[in-house]
Amino acid sequence: MTGRTDEEEEKWKNRSTTLRRLGRQYSPDVTPEVASRRLKQWIVGNPVLLGLLHENGWTASRRVLTPRQVEQIVRILGEP
Template identity: 40%
Template sequence: MTKQELALQYFPDATSETAVRHLTRWIARCYPLAQALAGTGYQSRNRTFTWKQVTLIRQYLGEPATAS
């Protein structure tokens, strides 16, 4: 899943750039999530998430309101 797709699920009323910025900030501010993602090889400049990374994000941040 692209970072943009996931970010827009969490921030559906934002532009794609703003949504990505917000999601990246949320990840950085949630230290346990950032550590868990780092363990999967995630780096903030990545443009896509693996299924494991998406699962971790949803585990720590909750399901987005617009999740399909």
């Protein structure tokens, strides 16, 4: 991981979002539905990330991500 500034870290704190919206940030070249599915596949395919999200209340049927969950996704997958 590259050295991130405090400003870059702050960008992802205290921000809840939907799986679809975050998926679109990671995959802007596809439809929102595909981007959402792709992000979910990345989450489910990454045991570390999946474990962290489950510890913080995420389930596969959830569409809204808490700020903590967004932070964990960005920490593991990198910034979109």
